[in-house]
Structures are given as structure tokens and as C-alpha cells.
Amino acid sequence: MYMNNTASDLEQYLDELANNARPGDRLPPIRDLMRRFGVSQMLVQRAFQGLKTRGLIDSQVGRGTYFRGDGEPALANAGPRLQATRSVLLLRRSISITRGRVLVEGLQRRFTADGHRVLEVSYTDPAHARTVLKGSPRFDACVVQSTYKTITIDLLAALRDKCDVLAVDGATLAGTDVEAVGMEWGEPLAKAIALLRQQGHSRIAYAATSSPVLATQMGRRRFEYLQSNLADAELHEITVPHLPDDHYEAALADLVKASRDASGQLPFTALVAWGIEDGAKFRQLMSEAGIGIPSALSVVLLGRTDLANEHANFFDTVGCSVADQIESLYQAINARWADPSIPYGVRLIPVTSKAGQSIAAPPSTTRSTVSRVSATDSPT
Template sequence: MQSPEQELGRFLEALAGEARPGDRLPPIRELMRRFGASQVLVQRAFHDLKTRGLIESQVGRGTYFRGEGRATSPDETAHGAEPLPRAAATRSVLLLRRSISIARGRVLVEGLHRRFASEGHPVLEVSYTDSEHARTVLKALPSFDACVVQSTYRTLPIDLLAPLRDKCRVLAVDGAALVGADVEAVGTEWGEPLAQAVATLQRAGHRSIAYASTAQPFLATQLGRRRFQHLRESLADVTLHDISVPLMPDERYAETLVNQLKAMADAAGRLPISALVAWGIEDGAAFRSLLADAGITVPGALSVVLLGRTDLHNEHAGFFDVVGCSVADQVEMLYQAIQERWAEPSAPYGVRFTPVRRLSGASVVPPSRR
């Protein structure tokens, strides 16, 4: 019995052998239903056909067979059948990154650059300080087949999105910032990682747990706070404390969080919590040092789970337990979103959430060992 991937491959191979130049491939969703295949699997099969020179894509027209798998008959030639103009083998990509010192943003852009460049697509990286600076830079640039714009905890103004849509045929946003707009968005929904982190601490025996996150109301963290409220109401044997940090991770976030923890301690320096789930820590080693300077040892006085990226050493520092996502997943999902948009320009837009990942560390112990 053949796998869905094998059946799909044979089907597309047969179509390529019979196709005339310009014949369209079946829609991705139709192939998914017909063969019980995932979207990634179908896209991989399309990529294989394109690598072999059997298909080409045109923005606004979709993906077509080149028709070189079969000879054109004399009747077709007599009737003037001609292949559609060949699309360019490569597409131009703009990576627009906000110039702040966030390691995740730099790693993600570098990963996207490598991913697109490996396919032969020319890539231009541009960093900007604010939306006005970005608009000025865009005026001097040509049009692009795609752009990935990175907001990094900052609002994307409409007056920046508008010129980006004019300059770029496909626009993708790093982060779950936009919903219901004609852009591709890839980000993390922090509610599920929060629930997993709390469950991890529960299993270790913790019953008084704090959740620390930014007080700034953007979509991804608001979804996390919504899950926090649900957990607070539904977990009868756990007391959940809310710590709202009035800053963003690229500001003095970790230092402010540690000061808030110190303010919770009693006269003897004892905290009312035995565990902490913390979102937004960019430098795990510095955070651990700040806690130690405040007299809070991890995991001696406080068990900690970070909500962050499992594949960034600067966050977990080889020590912290982390639940969240991986930058590698975000790179691949942004890449796939753009590839699929190139293949099916009329497909619905939406937001894609990265899968939840977990990294075990040494920052969680049972309360009895404190």
C-alpha cells in the first residue's frame, strides 16, 4: 500500500507527462483532500516538480506546467497553441527588520535569508529605526515579490503597511500582530505554553505560582493573559499570582520584573510564591544573575519556567526550563507561507501559530527541596 506522499507524487508525475504548456496544477486544498496529505507535503511535492523544471509559478496567475513532459501535437501547433511566458526562476525578497537589540529578530532574519538564498532567490535585508525611517527607505527601493516585516514588540502603523503593500506582492509579518488583513502572519499564541508551564510546576508539587508578562496589550500576550484568567478560575488547588511588567523585553524588563518580585517578599525576605512562569526574558544568564543579586536563588528559593524560544541559548542559557516555540519553526512557516502565496495568490489570508516546543533544564525542583 502506497503512502499519501507516494500516491500524490505518482499522480503529479502523470499529470506532468500529459500536460500542455500553461496547464494549471490542481489547487493545493483539492490535493490535500484527495490524497489525505498535509499542506506541507503537497508544497514539498510542488517544490520537487519545480526543481526538476516541470512547473513554474507566476504571481497573480498561479502555478503551471511547463509542458515539457510531452510533445506538442501537430494539431495543437496548427491551432496556434503556445506556452505561457516563462516566469522568472527566482523571486526577490525584502527582509525589513526593526533595528533593536533583540537576538531573536536577528537570528530569524538570518535564517530567512539563508532559506530563501538557498533556493536562489535574491534577498535584501534592511533595518529601520521607526516607521517614518522605514517609509523613507522604501521610497528608494524597487518592487519586491515578497517582504517579511518584523515589528518586534512595536505597532505596525497603517502608513507603513500601505507602502509595503504597494512595493511587495506578498507581505508577511513576523508575529501574530495582524488578523483579518491581506497579509500572512506567523507568530506564537502564548496561552498553550503558559498552561503547559503551569502544569509542569504543578507536577513538581508547586501550589503558589506567579505569571509574569508585559502589561502592554498586544495580541499574542493578550491571548496568554486570557488563558491565565481561565487557569486562575479553574485550578482549585493552585493559587496563581499576576505580575504585570509595564515595559517590553527590549527595555529594562528583566530588572523591573526582579524588583517587582523583591517587593512581594516579606520582612524576612520570603516570597509568597514557590514558582514563577516568566514571559519576555531575552538574556537568561543576566536574569539569573539579577535574581541572585536580589537574594532569590533558582531553583533554591524559586523554581522558574521561561516562556520563550527553545533554540536560543541566550534565552535558556543552558539552565532554564523553557516552554514556547522555536525560531527554526518560525523561519520555516514564514517561508512556506510566502511560497504558498506565490503558488495560490487567491487563497485566504490568515494567521499561523507555531507549534509548542519544550526544553528541559535545571530550574525546576519540588518545593520540599527549597
């Protein structure tokens, strides 16, 4: 498994409490549960709402949230569980991006837990997807993953003909009758640069794909603003001519190495890197180049804080969680089912962060030099 099970552990813990609670027993504070299970406030509130829907808890002003007791749902509150069974299509690109697989599996668990029927279909290109859709039945909802690739107008039209609710995984569409859920990388980038500046770094590089993906374009716009307005900082841009599924780590490592001058010095002491799919591989490539992380170069990843394949239990990471992405897509579809007249729009998921061991104070030399890799820097 690439994503930890903290969300499901939380739900299991609350179920056990409900089964053993006496009438009037209060639930643990939300912040205590966030710290204990390492989840966001949104996920704790969603777990509480699940208990409330089942009639296991209630809340009153001045009394707080408390268990009804005996683990028995109140029939008067059980109405939402009697919802009609719906059909959901999960349409994903057949490429090796871990985030996409984890997200689809999470959505499948969420909808099947509600009693809905879920069909997962992978496709290689839009023409293949349209062929698959021709022989398929109609669905109550569809989630389509772009995963950095173009979603054609023809494919979107075919999906709208086949489903009542269409949701896109990614902040890619606005002003259309489609639910879009994703991340804009400007805020995480600003937070990552601020984190490095707190450690004394003033020469910082930002690396992202050269492909004009909307989410990263917003990040680049924020970078250009910071570049113009941080008078005491020297910000460098590294443009990677690859997407995360196409040898991205090796391309970025080569570009970092190529930025050294004749004496082996780097022009920056810290790096903010978007798009790292395999954190352990990137760390190894930098180690092989003699660039120790963090002794010679501090690194912050812009990525998913709950995917170990990205942060490798080593990199400081700022970005978002796949768990929040799953929850936001799930909520968007259910909200549309409940009220088809609500406005369409883009839902941006919360920014999260994960502390690691990839940041240190800048090297004491006037320029960051390639150093002998220490035991702390080495991934082995």
C-alpha cells in the first residue's frame, strides 16, 4: 500500500467507541483526533457526519457532540442510509502514476460502502475511451482522470451523454457543467519557499515541468510574483521537459548537475521540486552525483503528503493529500446528486505539509559546493 490507513483507522476507532459508549458520552475533540491519526480536519468532520447519519451521535449547542449510546442507530435519523443504489464509472488513464491508482481505489471504497455499483475502466487515449463508452450503459456519475494528458472535447461530450454527473480529477476545467477537484500549486510553492527562507536560504531554485498544465502554470505565476517581489532572495527556475510519468526524476537530476559551474558549485542552496513520483530514486540520483541532501542542497517536494512513494519518508513535502482529493470528489458528486441546480465550479483541496529530513541550514561557503556525501545524506 502506498497510502497510509489513518483515515480508515479513525473510522474504525470511532465505531468501536460508539459500540461501547453510554448515552451522553462525549466524542474526543476534533484536534485530538487529527493529531492522533494524522488526518485533516475535513476527514474527522466527515467521520463525525457518518456517525451522525447513522444515528449514533448527536450534537446540541452548549453540550457539544455526544454518543446516543448502545451503538444502536436512531431510526428517525437513519433516512439518508436508505438512498437509491447508483452507478459510478471511474475512468482512468492507463499510465504508471501511483497517485491515480490510489485515488481510484479510494473512490471505489467510498462509493461501494454506500451501496453503489462501481465500474473502473482504464484507457490509453481519448479515441480508445470513446470506443469503450459506446457499448456501456448510462451511469449516474463518472470521475475521469486526465493525469497530465489532454481530455478532448469529444471525450467530454461522450461522457456527458453517458452520465448525469461528470467530475474531473484535477483543477483543469472551469466555466463548464463539470465538477473539477484539484490543487493549484501557487500556495504550496509560497509555503515551501517561506520554509526554506526560515532556515536561512536566500538562493532557491524552483523546478517544474515545461508542459503548460493549468495547476503548475498557476504555480509558475506565483513564482514569477515572488521572484519580482522578494528583494532579499535570488530565485532560479528549472524547467523540466518531461511529465512525472516520463523519466522525470532523472531529467531533473541531470538539470541540477548541469547547473554547476567549473568548480562544481551550485548557484543555489535549496530546491523546491514539483512532480517527483519516486522520491527514493531522486535521492539516489542526487547522491550518485555527489550532491548530498540536505548537506549540500536542501530540498522541499511539492507533492502528496500521504504517498510514501513520493516523500520516501525522507523529504519535507508541501502540497495536498490524496485522502482529501478522494473526499472532495466524493462530496462534489453527492452534492450534485442531492441538488442538481447548484453552481458548477472548481474545488481546491486543502494544503497540507509533512516534515522530513531534507532541509538544513545553507552550507557555510559562499557558494553551495558538491560535497562528499555523508551517512545522513545517503539513501542507503
